[in-house]
Amino acid sequence: MIKPSMPVNEAERLAALQRYRILDTDREQGFDDLVTIARALCGTRMGAVTLIDHDRQWFKALQGLEGIQTPREEAFCAHTILQPLQLTVVEDALQDARFSGNPSVLGEPHIRFYAGAPLLSSDGYALGSLCVFDSIPGVLGGQQAEALQALSRQVGKLLEMRVLRQQIDHHRAEHDWYEAHLAQYYQQLEQLNMELSEQTRTDPLTGLPNRRALAAALSEAIERGMAVTPAVAIVDIDHFKMVNDIHGHDEGDRVLTELAGTLRSQFAGRGMAARYGGEEFVILMPETPMQQAELQCQYLRESVSLLPVGLPITLSIGLAAHRPGETAQDTLRRADAALYQAKHQGRDRVVVAD
Structure with missing residues (x-):
């Protein structure tokens, strides 16, 4: 196993993560819904929204297994944030030197396939990832890759809306303008989720219903x-x-x-x-x-x-x-x-x- 290195902008990245005040918060349906859609599109048993803290990987959403956090040095997503502008896809973890000795590969949940799309802050720092994974090797098709990246952008919008909500709660009396923009964000997100849900009912090769x-x-x-x-x-x-x-x-x-x-x-x-x-x-x-x-x-x-x-x-x-x-x-x-x-x-x- 090769432990993930630290990004060159680690201090700035952690500062960006702390601005969202999301670590150790309760699970939220919006994040769970995006993981559900990602798993359906990619055909995997497991998926998560992860955030990479100083020495841990923390799960804002997790499906297919139980857990709250894992050590950062064992996190697949700690490798994903090193390439913030592209997907990280591992078709067979046992054949990848970075992960072949990983405890999550050798033991439960026996991860073999992994695909992670970086979650970017509004100023471009990689905070974690929207990822899907399974206990059998796999591949990620072109349309699945595009959909996973689109969903990761929606996770980023949810993060931004959380910040906006915090600002609204603090300035509600004199900042009605924020309410209108928040409603617009939710409307856009709901529309995109409907479109992405429809994709789960369509065969990507033929375009027919599945x-x-x-x-x-x-x-x-x-x-x-x-x-x-x-x-x-x-x-x-x-x-x-x-x-x-x-x-x-x-x-x-x-x-x-x-x-x-x-x-x-x-x-x-x-x-x-x-x-x-x-x-x-x-x-x-x-x-x-x-x-x-x-x-x-x-x-x-x-x-x-x-x-x-x-x-x-x-x-x-x-x-x-x-x-x-x-x-x-x-x-x-x-x-x-x-x-x-x-x-x-x-x-x-x-x-x-x-």
């Missing part, structure tokens, strides 16, 4: 209790692993993106197409009779031959209509069983669940 969004939409369609129950189709690209193995993952991503475009154009306004995971997609067709739903799936299966990918792509599709009394998961399980039958029968076909 599994979480599909589950919510299916449950809502079931709860509406219309006369014609919703139909659900699970779509799988046949032999997709061979596309990745032979042509590379970039080509595989292109196939997924092109198929997503076809799904979006065919089902926009008439339901929802979502990426369910890997090469699987799910189509929700509310208030669609089974015969019509099957025709739409057959049309989709035939239309993939027109995708501009230069590869012979086929689809296997399992289709099920929701039954009264079923849960959303029950319907999806029956559609998945029908998909398995389609594969077992030779692929490139639509099978309707019993």
Whole structure:
């Protein structure tokens, strides 16, 4: 393990941190919410808002494990503040000389993956970080990196609003102007949080709704209790692993993106197409009779031959209509069983669940 060095501006940095009067304060929902969004976007079990004091790392927000603070010399974020203008990403801590002997790597919580975005004061000093981490190695995609940096800026705004609130409390009688600006800050933050929350329901590669969004939409369609129950189709690209193995993952991503475009154009306004995971997609067709739903799936299966990918792509599709009394998961399980039958029968076909 390599202990983090001190920033060259350590005295000024600590003075900036003390100005915020935030160390050893109670947990606050605003900070917890930003950690929740960061974890969802990056797909990690753990996350935190950390502040690096003279000899400790203190947690303003912490999710996925318990704790209040750790020694600074063991803190990943103490390395992050040494590069205040960029992310620090550790894909596998056991392979990084700085952290391979770290007690948090060798022992609980067995950190392997870490990504931290520095938290900057209004005058540019790195105070700590918004970080996500996990006990398995990982990577951080480009959109995830941009989102993590955007969230860290929002943590910085929360810090500034705390200072502003302290000033308002002290001068409330003669400083009504501050109240208007504080409300504006909160409105901007709420809007950004709504936008970032929406990102947690969107697949970053295809732009389609993701599994979480599909589950919510299916449950809502079931709860509406219309006369014609919703139909659900699970779509799988046949032999997709061979596309990745032979042509590379970039080509595989292109196939997924092109198929997503076809799904979006065919089902926009008439339901929802979502990426369910890997090469699987799910189509929700509310208030669609089974015969019509099957025709739409057959049309989709035939239309993939027109995708501009230069590869012979086929689809296997399992289709099920929701039954009264079923849960959303029950319907999806029956559609998945029908998909398995389609594969077992030779692929490139639509099978309707019993």
